[in-house]
Amino acid sequence: MKFLHPAIKEGKKFLNPVPTNIETDTSWWAVLWKYITNKAETTPKCKLGPFTTDVSKYQQPPASGLRITWVGHSSILIEVDGLRLLTDPVWSTRASFSQSFGPKRFFAAPLPLQALPPLDAIIISHDHYDHLDKHVIPFFANSNVPFYCSIGVGPYLKEWGIQPERIREMNWMDSHQITATCKLTALPARHFSGRSLTNRFETLWSSFIIKTADYNIYHGADSGWYDGFYEIGEAYGPFDLTMLEIGAYNQSWADIHMGPDNAAKAHQALKGKLMMPIHWGTFNLALHPWYEPVERIQKLAAEQHIQLFLPKPGEPTEVTGAAYNSHWWE
Template sequence: MKFLHPAIKEGKKFLNPVPTNIETDTSIWAVLWKYMTNKAETTPKKRLGPFATDVSKFQQAPASGLRITWVGHSSLLIEIDGLRLLTDPVWSARASFSQSIGPKRFFPAPLSLQNLPPLDAIIISHDHYDHLDKHVIPFFANSNVPFYCSVGVGQYLQEWGIQQERIKEMTWMDSFQITPGCKLTALPARHFSGRKLTNRFETLWSSFAIKTANHNIYYGADSGWYDGFFEIGDAYGPFDLTMLEIGAYNTSWADIHMGPDHATNAHLALKGKLMMPIHWGTFNLALHPWYEPIERILALAKEKQVQLFLPKPGEPTEVTGAAYNSHWWV
């Protein structure tokens, strides 16, 4: 297949599945001017929440075998057929190199790290600040939970206290059995990496398929649209649930973020049954109003007959196959 192969490197840098621009504006001053003159409500005027998690629910396994607790953005506690997986855990107030500046959370994480139930694995898609939180990783230093991450991300995990033997780095098409009954496969995505301007593309970015005997789900992390979604759907689908980014889009970043329009296209290409929008409603990362992604996805879902799964932040919510909308942002 054209897109389903291990990631390719050119020198020190990984390549995207298709030619990709990460920013079409040629001038940093042009970008800054856009942000300085933007009038949209990029941060909620009214307080969201408060949101909290009833941790007693974790004492009872989900009847359906699949339950999701959305901590916000791309941080998901996935309970799947007896396992608990945590994706891209970000708990800090800011998704930034500094907790004094940078994109700030709209609401505190509804579930504390201390109240997390025992985990079977943590999945890290790539090294951007809104997906890899250096203030969270040390919390797991004294645990036994394994980390599954894209190639190159392990260096940060080790630096922040995770033993090397607990880290499983993955290139695209790599698979690991988290347990004999749960297979994790790293798959291509169209994005980039880097925690500073000088090391972009030097670590890998991935999406993931998670398959058990009873469920098959797809965690998209960050990606722009490309035809590889069709190949993933053909080879690994259909998916009971796709978790796809709908926020932080802009015409200047069309190659690396999908937005609602392409996210629904990706869901259909993946042969998804139910779609959970992620990467929205948590941080101010773009020029569009903070609520625009959800309003747009609701309209598109109706138009394209896409069934949405929209749980309230922090609420452990079973995935039964039926559409669900908590309307938490209203």
């Protein structure tokens, strides 16, 4: 396999599966000018929500064996075959190093941290602010829930109160049995890392497969398109559910974010049966209208016969294998 191998480092920095530019503009001034002159509705004109979660639903297991609660962006509570897994938990108002400025949530997290049901694992794909929230991690310091994360994310978790024995750092191709019937596998993604301009690429970024007795789920986290999706589909597919990013895309960073068109392509390459668009509708992280990703993916899905799963934020929603669209943003 050309792409399915452990991550490679060059000095301090991890390398992408294929050569990758994280910004194709020639200068910060060019980027800044785009933002200054942009006229698109990147933040909703009308306030979204508030959305709430009926936590009483967690008292009964999902009839289908799989239920999803989308907290927003890439934060997802996955209830599968008796387990509860939480991905990239971000609850803060801003995805930033400061809560005074930076990308602000369009709606408050609909499920309070205190109302979360007991968890079996937390999965962290990489260290960017919209995936790793330093204000959330300490909430779990006094629990016993294990963390599964990409290489280099562990020191952040330790600094914020998580005991070392609860942290399992993973390289690409590593697998862990969360339980006897649930295996988590870290796989390559085409992205980057870093919580400042000086430490980019020094921690790893990953996608993940969650495989149980009854379900095979692909969590794509952040990635640009590359042919490795075909290899993943061949080696690990088909997938009952793919979770793929459709938001925060721009020609300037086409290598590291897919957008709707390449997400649809990735879903097909992965041999996905049902696709859940993620990484959209929560933060202003790009120049496109905030609703554009979901409108585009619906058009592509109709043309390419892709079944979409679009739950309302905070609503525990059964995954039955059939398409589902809550139209919550309309």
